[in-house]
Amino acid sequence: MERExxxxxxxxxxxxxxxxxxxxxxxxxxxxxxxxxxxxxxAGKTTAMRMLCGLSKPSSGQATVAGFDVFHNxxxxxxxxxxxxxxxxxxxxxxxxxxxxxxxxxxxxSSKQIIEKTTSLLSKLHLEEEKNTxxxxxxxxxxxxxxxxxxxxxxxxxxxxxxxxxGVDPIxxxxxxxxxxxxxxxxxxxxxxxxYMDEAEYCNRVxxxxxxxxxxxxxxxxxxxxxxxxxxxxxxxMLARKAKRQAD
Amino acid sequence: xxxxxxxxxxEWSHIWRDPKTLFILFGxxxxxxxxxxFALTNEVKNAQIAxxxxxxxxxxxxxxxxxxxxxxxxxxxYVTSYNEIEEKFxxxxxxxxxxxxxxxxxxxxxxxxxxxxxIADASDPNTATVLTNYxxxxxxxxxxDLNKKKKLPYTITSELRxxxxxxxxxxxxxxxxxxxxxxxxxxTLMTSIAIVREKELGMMEVLLVSPLKPIIIILAKTIPYLLxxxxxxxxxLLLSVFALELPIAGSLPLLIGLSLLFxxxxxxxxxxxxxxxxxxxxxxxxxxxxxxxxxxxxxxFMFPIENMPLPLRILSNAVPAKWYYFIVKAVMIKGLxxxxxxxxxxxxIGMTVFLLVVSIKKYNVRLS
Amino acid sequence: MKTLRYLLEKEFRQIFRDPSILRMIFMMPxxxxxxxxxxxxxxIKNVKIAVVxxxxxxxxxxMIHKITASGYFILTSIDGSHELAMHKVxxxxxxxxxxxxxxxxxxxxxxxEVKLLMSVNAINGIRANLGASYLSVIVRDYNQxxxxxxxxxxxFDEITKVNIVPTNWYNKTMSYxxxxxxxxxxxxxxxxxxxxxxxxxxxxxxxxxIEQINVTPIRKYHFILGKLIPFWVLGMFVLSIGLLVAxxxxxxxxxxxxxxxxxxxxxxxxxxxxxxxxxxxxxQTQQQAMLLSFFLMMIFIxxxxxxxxxxxxxxxxxxxxxFNPVSYFIEVIxxxxxxxxxxxxxxxxxxxxxxxxxxxxxWAIFSYxxxx
Numbered sequence: 001m002e003r004e005x006x007x008x009x010x011x012x013x014x015x016x017x018x019x020x021x022x023x024x025x026x027x028x029x030x031x032x033x034x035x036x037x038x039x040x041x042x043a044g045k046t047t048a049m050r051m052l053c054g055l056s057k058p059s060s061g062q063a064t065v066a067g068f069d070v071f072h073n074x075x076x077x078x079x080x081x082x083x084x085x086x087x088x089x090x091x092x093x094x095x096x097x098x099x100x101x102x103x104x105x106x107x108x109x110s111s112k113q114i115i116e117k118t119t120s121l122l123s124k125l126h127l128e129e130e131k132n133t134x135x136x137x138x139x140x141x142x143x144x145x146x147x148x149x150x151x152x153x154x155x156x157x158x159x160x161x162x163x164x165x166x167g168v169d170p171i172x173x174x175x176x177x178x179x180x181x182x183x184x185x186x187x188x189x190x191x192x193x194x195x196y197m198d199e200a201e202y203c204n205r206v207x208x209x210x211x212x213x214x215x216x217x218x219x220x221x222x223x224x225x226x227x228x229x230x231x232x233x234x235x236x237x238m239l240a241r242k243a244k245r246q247a248d
Numbered sequence: 249x250x251x252x253x254x255x256x257x258x259e260w261s262h263i264w265r266d267p268k269t270l271f272i273l274f275g276x277x278x279x280x281x282x283x284x285x286f287a288l289t290n291e292v293k294n295a296q297i298a299x300x301x302x303x304x305x306x307x308x309x310x311x312x313x314x315x316x317x318x319x320x321x322x323x324x325x326y327v328t329s330y331n332e333i334e335e336k337f338x339x340x341x342x343x344x345x346x347x348x349x350x351x352x353x354x355x356x357x358x359x360x361x362x363x364x365x366x367i368a369d370a371s372d373p374n375t376a377t378v379l380t381n382y383x384x385x386x387x388x389x390x391x392x393d394l395n396k397k398k399k400l401p402y403t404i405t406s407e408l409r410x411x412x413x414x415x416x417x418x419x420x421x422x423x424x425x426x427x428x429x430x431x432x433x434x435x436t437l438m439t440s441i442a443i444v445r446e447k448e449l450g451m452m453e454v455l456l457v458s459p460l461k462p463i464i465i466i467l468a469k470t471i472p473y474l475l476x477x478x479x480x481x482x483x484x485l486l487l488s489v490f491a492l493e494l495p496i497a498g499s500l501p502l503l504i505g506l507s508l509l510f511x512x513x514x515x516x517x518x519x520x521x522x523x524x525x526x527x528x529x530x531x532x533x534x535x536x537x538x539x540x541x542x543x544x545x546x547x548x549f550m551f552p553i554e555n556m557p558l559p560l561r562i563l564s565n566a567v568p569a570k571w572y573y574f575i576v577k578a579v580m581i582k583g584l585x586x587x588x589x590x591x592x593x594x595x596x597i598g599m600t601v602f603l604l605v606v607s608i609k610k611y612n613v614r615l616s
Numbered sequence: 617m618k619t620l621r622y623l624l625e626k627e628f629r630q631i632f633r634d635p636s637i638l639r640m641i642f643m644m645p646x647x648x649x650x651x652x653x654x655x656x657x658x659x660i661k662n663v664k665i666a667v668v669x670x671x672x673x674x675x676x677x678x679m680i681h682k683i684t685a686s687g688y689f690i691l692t693s694i695d696g697s698h699e700l701a702m703h704k705v706x707x708x709x710x711x712x713x714x715x716x717x718x719x720x721x722x723x724x725x726x727x728x729e730v731k732l733l734m735s736v737n738a739i740n741g742i743r744a745n746l747g748a749s750y751l752s753v754i755v756r757d758y759n760q761x762x763x764x765x766x767x768x769x770x771x772f773d774e775i776t777k778v779n780i781v782p783t784n785w786y787n788k789t790m791s792y793x794x795x796x797x798x799x800x801x802x803x804x805x806x807x808x809x810x811x812x813x814x815x816x817x818x819x820x821x822x823x824x825x826i827e828q829i830n831v832t833p834i835r836k837y838h839f840i841l842g843k844l845i846p847f848w849v850l851g852m853f854v855l856s857i858g859l860l861v862a863x864x865x866x867x868x869x870x871x872x873x874x875x876x877x878x879x880x881x882x883x884x885x886x887x888x889x890x891x892x893x894x895x896x897x898x899x900q901t902q903q904q905a906m907l908l909s910f911f912l913m914m915i916f917i918x919x920x921x922x923x924x925x926x927x928x929x930x931x932x933x934x935x936x937x938x939f940n941p942v943s944y945f946i947e948v949i950x951x952x953x954x955x956x957x958x959x960x961x962x963x964x965x966x967x968x969x970x971x972x973x974x975x976x977x978x979w980a981i982f983s984y985x986x987x988x
Contacts, residue, residue, distance in 0.1 A: 053831050079833045089828040093633050094626065105622030106832050268899070272907045279915060287933035288924045291741065295927060337785060338957040340947055343927075356778075363779045370784035371954035372795050374742065375925060380782045381749050391778045402766060403729045404759045408748055410738035411705065421740045441903055529815070532906050533636055537644070545655040550923075552743065554662045556655050574708065581739055582706055 004031040006158055006189045007052065012061035014047050021047040023212040024061060031157070034180060034190040036200050039209030040240045045193050046162070048209070052191070053160055054078050066157045079107070082151035082159035086166065090147050092136035096127055099135060100150060107154035121149050141172035148179055152188060159183065161192040165199065177202055200232040208239050215239050255468035262442070263472050273438070273476060277430045277484050284422035285492040292378045296324040298336055300347040307353040311390055315346070320382045337369050344368045344379045412497075412581050419492045423484065424576035425549025427507065428569040430480050432514050432543055437535040439473050439518030444531040447522075466611060470515045477511040478504075497583030506579065509596055510572040516603035517568070523610040543569045571596045619834055623842035631846055637812065641850060645804055645858045650865055652800055653793045656923070663747045666692045666701040666710035673721035679758050683714070688750050698735075705737050712736050712747055724762070786871075786954050797868050798949040799922045801858045806916070806942055808854050809885050811909045813847045813892030818905040821896070836984050844889050844977075851885040852878070871956030877949070880962065883969050884945045890976030891941075897983040916942045941972045 007029035014021045022044040029035045039045040050056040052065050054074030063070045066080040083089070090099050100121055104114040122128045125145055135143060144164065152159050161180075165173045177199070184190055192203070200206050200220060207217040216223055216239060220232055229235045263270065297315065301308050315321050324342055327333055336342045347365040349355060355362045366383050368376035413420040443466065481504065488494040496503065521534050544550055546560060547569035553561055564570050571592045578584045578592075586593070631637055665683065669676050684691045692710045695701045704710035715733040717723075723730040734751060738744040787794050820826045829839055855878070862868040870877060892909065899905035919926075919933065920942040926934055937943045944965045951957035 055827070055830055075833065075835070078831060081831075083828070083831040085824065085828055085831075087824045089825070091626065091630065091825065093630050098626070098629060102622055102626045103832075105625075106619055106834055108618070108833070266901075266904070268904050269907055272911050276911055276914075279911075280918075283915065283918050283933075287919060287929050287936070289741075289928050291745075291928055292925065293928050295925075334785070338951065338955050339961045340951050340957070361777050361779060363781060365781045365783060367783045367785055369955070370787040370790055371950055372925070373787060373790035373792050374746070376784060376790070378745065378749070381753070384780050384782070387778055387780055402724055402759065402763050404724065404732060404755055404762075405729065406732040406734050406752060406755060408752075409733065409735045410744060411735050413738035413741070413744075420738070445903070527636075528902055529636055529819070532902070533640065536906075536910070537640070537647070541647070545652060551656045552740070554664075560651070560655055577739060578706070584706060588706060 005029065006031045006067075007035075007063070007065050007191070009048075009052070009063045010061060012048070012051060012063050013059050014044075014051060014056065015059045020212045022051070022209075025209070025212075025214050027207055027214060027217055029158075029189060029191060031189055032184055032187050033204040034184050034192065034202065036203035036206040037191060037193045037209070038197075038200055038206055038236065039193075043209040044212040045209050049160060049162060049191070049193060052077075053081060053083055080157050082154070082156040084147050084151040084159070084161045084164050086163045090135045090143060090150070093134060095132045095134055096122070096138070096146060097131040099146070100153065103150045104153050109154060117153055121153070125149060141168050141175075144168060144172070144176060145179060148176065152183055156188065158189040158191055161190065163193055163195065165194065165196065173199075197231065197233040197236055200236075206232070208236060210239050252464050252468055255465065256471045259442070259469055259472045263476075273434055274480070274483070276433070277426060277480050278487065280426045280430070281423065281484060281487045281492065284426060285419045285488075285494075288422070292375055292382070293320050294322050295320060295344060295375070295379050296342040297321045297379075297383075298325040298327050298333060298342045298345040299323060300327055300329075300333070300345065302328070302350045303348065303352045303354075305351075305353040307356060308348050311348070311387065314386050314390055315383070318382070318386055320379070333367060342369070343372075343375060344383065346383060419488065419494045420581055421549070423488045423492070423494055424573050424580060425547065427481065427484055427576055428510070428547055428549065428572050429540075429544065430484065431477050431507065431511050431572075432517075432540060432569060434477050434480060435470075435473050435511050435514035436518040436521070436539060437532070438476075439470050439515055440521040440531045440535055441528055442473070443469050443519070443522035444525060444528050447526050448528055463608060463611070466519065466608075470519065473518075474508075474511055474515060477514075478508065481507045481511075494581075496580050498579035499585065502586060503576070503579050506572070506575050506593065506596075509593070509600065510568065510575075513568045513572075513596060513600040513603065516600055516607055519607035520603055520610070523607050543567055546570060547573050549573050568596060568599050571599075619838050620841060623834065623838055624845060627842055627846045631816075631850070640812070641808070641854060642857070644807070645854055645861055648800055648804055649797065649858055649861045653796045653866065656792075656796050656800075661688055663689050663712060663743070663750070664692045664704075664710045665689045665712045665714055665751070666704045667694045668696070668698055668701050668713060668715040669694055670718040671716050671720035675721040675724060675762070676716045679716070679755070682758050682761075683751070683754050686750070686754050688747075688754075702735075705735070710737075711743065712751060714751070725766075793866055794868060794954065795950070796923075797862050797866055798953045799946050801855070801862065802920075802942060802945045802949055803917055803922070804858055805851055805855055805881060805885060805945075806888050806913060808851050809847065809888035810892035810895065810913065811906075812850070813843060813889055814895040814899065814905045814909050815902055816847070817843055817893070817896035818899050818902050821900065822902060837981070840893065840981055840984065843893070844886070847889055847892075848882075848885050851889075852882065855881050868953065870953040872952035872958065876959055876962070877952050880945070880948055880952075880966055880969070883966060883973060884941065887941050887969055887973040887976055890973060890980055893980035894976060894983070897980055916940050919943065920946050922946055941969060944969055 005028045009028065010026050011024040012022060012026070013024050025048060037045050037049065047056065051058050051070060052063060054065075054070060054077045058070060065077045068076040068080070070077065091102070094102065097118060100118050101114055104117055109117060122131055125142070127142065127146065130138065130142075135146070138146070148161070148164065151161075165176055168176075173196075180190055180192070180202075192199075194200065203220065205217065205219050206223060207214050209215065216226070216235070218226065223235050224230065224232065227235045227238055229238065299312060299315070301312065312323065316323050325336060327336065327345070333342075333345045336345070345367045347367065349363055352362055364387060366380050368380050370376040446469075485496065485503075489496060517539065518535070521531055521539075525531050525534065542563075546553070546556075546564035546567045548564065553564050553570070556564070575589050575592050575596070578589050667680055669680065680691070680694070683689055692704055693701070695704070698713065698715060701710065701713040701715075705713060713735040715735070717731065717733070720730055732755065734748060736744045736748050784790065859870075859874075891912070895905055895908050895912070899908055919937050919940055921937070926937050926943060929937070948957075948962045948965050951962060
């Protein structure tokens with residue numbers, strides 16, 4: 001069975017002068033999978049992700065995201081992806097409801113759809129009571145879940161998550177990953193970067209970047225076998241130790 | 249002590265790493281001096297004037313030549329009616345008009361008297377007054393020349409001597425003001441922001457946990473700005489003396505010492521501001537709106553305090569810059585010594601001590 | 617365009633929720649317009665004069681009386697020596713010293729000529745100029761009084777005299793406030809337009825929400841319009857408040873067409889918003905944005921003709937003012953408010969401001985267009 005590819009990356013390179021932030025990386029991501037994008041700080045994962053989101057222009061190579069070329073159609077890409085940044089991307093001085101409304105509107109939902117979405121989102125997250133609360137007053141865990149829900153409010157083909165679970169307790173993290181599973185089951189592809197190696201175990205496939213190159217790309221089970229390691233942590237440590245670059 | 253120096257060094261590197269800010273902090277006094285010293289002037293000259301000359305005779309021509317020759321006026325137009333004058337005023341093309349009568353020369357010869365009307369655009373009242381006075385003076389000088397053969401009895405003449413600033417250079421008034429402004433900006437504004445930024449970033453907690461006493465931390469933050477202010481004072485003085493030819497009449501060490509005093513006053517103000525807020529934006533707003541603007545207005549350097557209504561005059565006494573401005577004028581321009589300004593200096597010292605005590609107390613309360 | 621609508625909704629919500637901005641919008645016009653003109657009073661009055669009278673005659677006394685009766689001067693003291701009077705000048709208790717020589721009365725009557733000495737504290741040039749000017753006028757008037765008293769009419773008639781009739785058009789009351797208030801309104805608008813805008817955008821940069829915007833389908837021009845429009849609206853609102861305050865507190869009623877004023881202000885706002893936008897493209901932190909805006913504004917305000925006239929500047933400085941949008945507006949607002957100038961009078965300035973608006977905004981948009 002030929003699985004549909006939603007992200008195709010071939011020899012994608014970004015260089016600054018003599019410095020190769022990403023060096024001819026090549027990989028594919030299939031529809032509906034949870035793809036973990038790992039690497040130490042400074043390895044190049046953020047650069048790679050930014051190129052795929054249309055935030056940064058590659059120096060050379062090719063990539064398509066959701067069928068659109070990163071060089072020529074970044075705007076089309078943006079319409080078809082969701083994004084959740086490290087800082088959670090919500091407007092702290094707007095209420096829960098206002099944030100939902102804003103992002104839904106930006107992504108082109110009709111007024112009717114916006115109302116429907118708002119109601120369903122609020123009920124799903126159990127935030128009905130908080131709909132008029134300013135986001136800055138919400139506890140971190142709630143913000144996170146809200147941010148994720150908003151990132152997929154327009155049912156994008158792919159959602160990019162940049163270190164989404166920083167600073168929350170394990171229970172909330174678990175709940176967050178349940179949401180990710182749900183989305184994946186619905187057919188949304190998840191592209192997630194993280195530092196937590198236990199989360200790497202939750203992914204369908206994982207790639208590990210070191211010094212701008214992809215040093216490993218496979219399912220967690222296969223990687224552990226390949227490197228003769230008990231946990232993804234060990235796999236990572238083995239690869240990362242080879243790294244010459246320090247975090248920037 | 250060594251820890252203190254380590255801290256100061258860290259603060260220094262923060263500042264040096266932000267070249268844009270540094271450029272503005274150093275550049276501002278230089279630019280201000282340049283503008284105030286060379287571009288702005290209170291002298292009124294090259295004013296555009298229109299003339300209504302229906303007679304076009306020997307006398308009117310003579311008079312008009314005098315006006316042309318004066319550096320105060322530039323004869324822009326010859327018009328023929330009041331309507332035209334109004335038009336020119338509305339277009340902003342002229343500031344003043346002189347209306348000469350019909351048969352000027354003939355009337356003068358027969359009746360020994362004639363009437364000239366000066367119409368000034370009084371939207372700027374001061375310029376209007378000055379221009380009217382200049383025009384009148386030119387006309388009267390011409391009249392005096394006419395009468396030279398007939399000597400006027402009972403004449404009171406006056407000799408005018410301009411003290412301290414014989415060439416009426418604007419610099420004399422502005423430079424002390426620029427000094428006060430720049431010191432306030434660098435010391436108060438920058439210090440308060442620097443401290444508050446630390447708070448915003450959450451670094452304050454980290455520092456407080458360190459073995460350094462809080463007061464040391466705060467003081468260390470102010471030292472670099474003290475030095476920056478010193479550099480600014482010196483560059484302003486250098487510029488004034490060499491570029492503006494504004495001599496320092498009094499004692500230089502005294503001037504620098506008193507400027508340092510004012511710097512410390514401004515620093516304490518910055519400290520006080522930083523102790524009442526945790527947000528950079530608020531610190532900025534308070535410093536600018538709440539302190540800088542009133543300082544500008546009420547220190548006496550832009551606008552004369554004597555003209556202000558009573559409540560503002562009283563308020564101006566609470567503005568440290570007002571006292572500093574007085575001191576600088578006294579020492580730098582009038583050449584006076586400490587004896588003449590001991591009252592103002594003590595007030596400044598008193599303010600400084602008060603501000604320091606209050607801010608330190610506030611900090612100790614919050615941090616404990 | 618729907619995108620823009622949601623963007624604008626969000627912007628307005630954020631602005632109104634920010635207490636410091638609200639405070640500024642209301643407080644600034646009030647403080648600046650109410651307090652500043654009271655302080656910014658260049659009318660010359662209450663000039664302090666110290667008189668040294670060596671004569672103590674009827675004539676010297678009556679001259680002194682005439683001086684104090686004029687209302688422009690406050691008599692600080694009548695001192696016995698020039699030195700004592702100088703002390704008063706040193707302590708700023710006197711601005712001018714008038715020294716009347718001994719035998720003033722006698723010399724005036726017998727010798728037909730006598731000389732007074734005026735020493736003026738010239739540190740403040742305007743004050744010195746005007747103060748000396750007024751004093752001379754009063755002395756001259758007094759001189760005329762003396763002549764009239766002593767001379768027979770026919771003899772007087774031999775002298776050619778030109779009567780000068782000074783008239784003032786616009787601002788008959790010579791109110792300095794009327795002159796300053798419109799100018800201050802311009803400063804207010806400039807600050808709201810450039811300062812607030814720059815700070816707002818840089819704050820988003822600092823927090824990181826700009827990144828988030830970049831990832832969405834929001835186009836660059838949406839983003840920029842989304843910033844310009846709210847602050848433009850805010851600016852016009854501040855203008856209205858300002859005009860209201862000017863009317864209520866100072867009775868300033870524009871002689872010219874208010875619609876014309878709004879038209880020009882609208883265009884001017886676009887230009888200064890462009891300036892604020894530009895500043896935000898070069899600043900990374902709020903502190904930088906603030907300092908840079910402040911620095912630029914200070915230069916613009918000083919060289920705008922607000923309180924020193926542009927014609928008096930040296931040529932190079934005048935050239936600099938050609939590039940200063942503020943100077944054009946200051947000129948126009950005074951023209952419209954005080955002289956009732958019409959559209960054709962200001963169309964030249966309007967054209968230039970539109971040019972500024974186009975250039976500044978295009979420049980800023982071009983800088984934003986670059987992707988990393």
